[in-house]
Amino acid sequence: MFFNSLTFAVFLPIVFVLYWFVFNKTKSSQNLLLILASYYFYSCWDWRFLFLLVFSTFLDYYTGIQIEKNKNEKIRKFWFWLSIGINLGLLAVFKYYNFFASSFATLLSDFGLKSSPFLLDVVLPVGISFYTFHGLSYVIDIYYKRIKAEYNFVDYSLFVSYFPLLVAGPIERATHLLPQVKIKRTFDYEKAKQGAYQFIWGLVKKVVIADTCATYANAIFDNYTQMNSWSLVLGAVYFAFQIYGDFSGYSAMALGMSKLFGMDLLRNFNYPYFSRDIAEFWRRWHISLSSWFRDYLYIPLGGSKGSKSKQVRNVFIIFVVSGFWHGANWTYLAWGFINALYFLPLLLRNKNRSNMEMVQLQWNFASAKEILHIFYTFALACLAWIFFRAKSITDAVLYIKRIFTEGNFSSQYLTNERYNYELLLMIALFVVVEWNNRFKEEPLSGKNSWLKVALAIAAIVALGTYSDYKEFIYFQF
């Protein structure tokens, strides 16, 4: 059940009405309804994985309590590592086992040794990377005594399984979401209205921007050996907007609908393509994941403390692991590694925290320079996205090589029966709208909001891509 599906359009109002009109008496009844709705929502993908979700929830709930209750450090450590081990073990089995087994077999064959690895015939449970990370952060925080364990199983389950964030984040923290789960929510008109705006804008990003870009990006990436240089450049740009529209659109819908239930989720995107360097980009892209890795991996490794070589090591570890989190493929590892390379010059020159605020322009030379930096950073991001989108590293390298060697920058007719340049106007319009609203979470609120809502609805209806239905990219992670 996707957020942009008709079934969800029925599901959401039913849950909303039940939540505020039937189950609104106590916090417990509200939470119980949301849990039931979340489990139903999750079972719509594959009910068998519901057991995995419940198991993962119970594991972290129980180990969290054991860690807190026991004063003996050895026993605390035991429960801590048991939780970490099982959580990562589940991820390893479902997400990474086949990759490691087949990569090892390839390595052996390179040395002339034949092997037929045992591969698991399993489907990746949707959202496993997200809810596993919820649980991990919770257990780690308890172990380091940053938070108290949650003793109410329903409340804890809701923190892990809350349907707006269950399958593609944002990756929530117990410190942020649990306190909201622990109190009875009362209806707040302004918050709900803001949520509706955010949901509509997320839908625009998904069906108008992401899905339309996808038809072009697919036509170009899937046939890159026949594409000219101009098409290949556009293919990378279209994919950049596809993945941005897709994931930030999903996040906006998640945040928006959560507000309808009176709860705020962590912001996941903050106009990343207006970043002036790659460090700023990573503070604005998939913020909940970046900050997760910062807090639970980068800082424990030493972060930006210690010698430069240690800092460089930490940067490479966090980016490569972040790439690997996205999927069991060398292309994601390469994507993470490339981003680490981009980050390196900033780190070595201590410039990685120089663009902390949203860009503001004036009519002067400094602003012109900032614009150039934005374009440069976007170009770097697009180059890295090629690795993210390509089927293999070889394909990505050949794609990039062809951009520089093919040399033809004319318009080209694609397999989606469109010319390669046709989307540029729509993307330009989207960028202008985002730019003008970069200090807000969404562009629909404020002055003339009804006109803007009408235009957004018109865009969804008239400009959306529906016949070639695409699911959200991040569901596969």
Next chain:
Amino acid sequence: MKKFLLFILKISIVLVVVAVALDFGFTTIYKQSKSRGKIDYVFNSSARKYDVVILGSSRANNHFVSDLFEKQGLKTFNYGMSGGHLFEASLLLKLMIERKYEIKNVILEADLNLSNDQQSEGVSAKYLPYLHSSETVRKHFENEKDFNELYYIPFYRYLKFETRIGIRETFFTAIQKKSKLILNGGYYSLGETKGNMKNNITKLKPLPHNKYYEEIKALCKANNIHFIAIMTPMCENVTGMNYFDKVHKAYPEIHNYENVVVENKYFSSCGHMNDEGARLFTNNIIHDFFKSKK
């Protein structure tokens, strides 16, 4: 909460108003169109006179060379539609009759398309802008399973078939961008580039009473149009060629011209002849059905 429910109600009203307005706008544009494809070319026309009208799928569109008929003094238009089924061909003929076309002969390509009486959504979508403007179109679609959604939900048809009648096609229609589909008397020639030169049609079975084939036949009879049904050629490497015998058995009146052109050099893909093959084939048809009568 009341305030929010009112807010949601307002958004719902905006959604309906936007959908109705867009539906009206798109439909108005399609009702002016005469040059984007064969369906609007017929729908927005008045009486035309033809000696020969050709109907069918791409195997009609790419195989009957209108110019060769014209050279014989036969005013001809090839209304074959790539990807189309008999569902769409039948409706096109109904619209021609409704517009008082004077037609002497209808040549219907009837072979592989006899195996189903479903609509071809990609082609039939082009009729949908006229769903509310034509009783004929409405009646033709009314037994289709998604008719109610298409008919009653404003803009749903444009949204569902956005690749066919969505914003892009509407824009091209509005600026009256010419399409190649109605040039050369509707005939679309294929080049030498070889597509798949193998085909397996063993699973295809002609329906014993194809609803839309019978409908076309009946329409011709009722309007004194000479009806000629023809099976058209396929390449050498086809498995299941007895399909054409089955067609002949079920419909003895269909003329079997499948083996008139055989060699692969006359084909662009297994089911479609190139221009040279199409000319060879068309000359045979003209010779057998028209020259002999003159």
